[in-house]
Amino acid sequence: MTTTADTTVPADTATPDILVQAREQVLERGEALTKDQVLQVLQLDDEHLPELMQLAHDVRMRWCGPEVEVEGIISLKTGGCPEDCHFCSQSGLFASPVRSAWIDIPSLVEAAKQTAKTGATEFCIVAAVRGPDARLMAQVAAGIEAIRNEVDIQIACSLGMLTQEQVDQLAAMGVHRYNHNLETARSHFPNVVTTHTWEERWGTLNMVRDAGMEVCCGGILGMGETLEQRAEFASDLAALNPDEVPLNFLNPRPGTPFGDLDVLPASEALKSVAAFRLALPQTILRFAGGREITLGDLGAKQGILGGINAVIVGNYLTTLGRPAENDLDLLADLSMPIKALNDTL
Template sequence: MTIASDQIEQAAHADERDILEIAREQVLEQGVGLDAEQTLKVLQLPDERLEELLQLAHDVRMQWCGPEVEVEGIISLKTGGCPEDCHFCSQSGLFTSPVRSAWIDIPSLVESAKQTAKSGATEFCIVAAVRGPDKRLLSQVAAGIEAIRAEVDIEIACSLGMLTQEQVDQLAAMGVHRYNHNLETARSHFPNVVTTHSWEERWDTLRMVRDAGMEVCCGGILGMGETLEQRAEFAADLASLEPDEVPLNFLNPRPGTPFGDLEVLEPTEALKSVGAFRLALPRTILRYAGGREITLGDLGAKQGIMGGINAVIVGNYLTTLGRPVESDLDMLEDLSMPIKALNDTL
């Protein structure tokens, strides 16, 4: 046998290895995330191997992230009336969605931050439904951050859409700890989800945020009609960005939006995605976000926490109801998952 044919045979033999066996060696032992092709193989695993997958994902999370769970609360500073056409979002002013445009005042913002901190959360995210912030919004954010800091000991994050370099610099100067801007889905699927701006515009904002020294929070929504191949592509996109945090949302179809009639993901498919994303992103904060309530329920949520998730958003989301804060805190206590202390996030 020639050297070339021997190498081909070895490569073919390697391809025949079980993907979880490969992941155990590559991810658990070496801390190297799965690539798109490998992640696809995980997503294609039969349902009867779900428990095995989640156990491996949990082991990876414990090995490379530890047992602590980061808790975060979010609030919408400016709700509704967004000019963009993100097909999943009831805050778009282009759809017949039941969300009216509204602003929250500074005292209410501070009170929300106080209540979030009381839950044990270390992060409070100020969100606005906009393409990008104008001067009025940035002034409101600056005033809100100053007021919160005067009364609450909590890290402050923002999610204000696409940014210019000047705006990035302003937020960094305000002391914003982390900036959230989701890529939402795979690059190849993005035009089916949003048409009023590009995936590349979102990517540019994230690059500027990282270069300015803020932490990058970037995830998306699963169940928006993407294929398994595109879901694996999305995991690889995120891995190449190297975000500090990835919020995983599951589509909660909203009336009046183009995605209002899509089916909710099957629980096994959602949990398989949780495990796959953990294996693709072994060192990243992987956060439960919107849609887990209707997709997974209480039991499924616990399975995800024991299958790679190491952060949660508590309370309500921007336009949908979440679980009661106490329910999530009780769940973490039942699972013996300690909440990350504030000084561990500094």
Template structure:
């Protein structure tokens, strides 16, 4: 194992750090098998890759749920599914509340505001509400607007592009081979189709998933390779925060060392991509882990709360970035 670990980090320095070419599926698996006593070295290599190919800037984003709960899909990790006995109840946000959330997000220093809805895909009413919300936000706040509204038709993709949506989030969630263990009401291929249409329409593609849902290390490496082939602009990395009442509610939280190893592995697979800390990092990594992750390949964070779970106060993340001398990405610039 020691010989493999030495070899793969040497390969990473030559292939990823020097040339900017991401690790393959098999190489990512070698990284995921590294022992804990090589973790600090791995994180250092991943951080060097991030600084070389992305720079020191960190993109900060806030998210808000326009429609919460009552979703018809059976994503086994999600407390917003209407098929599970979870404490989350269906609710909708009005436009003034949406604008206020965007204002508060901008005040935190964030440059990206993502409007999220718990749906299979948007209906006409929801799209009309999104359009009205985007117009109202633009009249009050200078911030890039992203959306996450489930699976789309070509017409809906075109409508969102016409609204000036900066980036569209639609997570593949996990490896193609493991997806049927996570969702049964739609397919991995349906999600992939939406992402392709979004890319072709000129919107930025945001696509990641959740680690720690029972997938094997081989499937985690497969997932990294899936994402690399998609070439997304941003990859949000979530860690399972088991939700009461969901099929995954009794799973164990991913060990911190395993989560950090995955962060570094995904950076080495995607050297030029925005890699964002998202849900579950607080319970999985804690404060020290957040610091190590930002020094181990992460170059974007979601600040504040998530859709149905609490996050870290925005001030804590911003103070950490200041301590690490990592500037917040300016509005309109690119990494």
């Protein structure tokens, strides 16, 4: 069964040239849009959104297929981070409500078990740090060993910036995929983080790939970037060519520098999802944090029918998500199978 997006294109609306180009270039040949072309997509009037979403869905179905990859995440070490990422309530530099805490190994294993029960193939261990110290690396190693003894699931990690030695250690532990988000365009990054550089993040990502782990790298939309910078970010990611791109939408957190920013309009968020799909036609594009507040209850369906082919189920790190059952029921209704574990190996 082939699922099509539930969109209606007005008969009297002429197809913009950029969508004609994208259909031939991306859908037919599998060639990503350039930065300038992505900008043209982002600048489309809202009346062309249904046609854009249909095209992004068609691209996803042709080059990625109908399967949806499901992932759960857990925070091994929460809060107290020394970095000043302006969107993050886990920074120890802001007057935000998240306190520093660790979870124990039995709790980590139980979280992995619950994640696996949803049909998820990925379980990501996350820590709020600049980079892992010896204690954290030891805890991760113990956690991975304990999970492997009881749960059949791929294990990913997100532990900040790494040294080459730490990259090698994680690879030896059997970490399947490493997440380290660039967060935003290179030109906008200094407005988002000042305690480390975009280039430092890029360096970690290249070491991860060279070590044989899959690369997961995305960011957050709606942090005051211009449309030009959003197109730049899509181009940055295309140049990196990650295996997975998680797309978050800013959910302004009290006490952070971005706590008073407006939530991204739903049409702008959906336009961005589709544009990123056209810039990354064969990449896992994952719905992550902020989709509930940005897109509302219909957001999951609209995104999955507009280019998304992966979701995080359950809660995020510091914000609540949708119940896992809601997303799983939606996938069943859309006849989109969950990617099996043996398809990720």
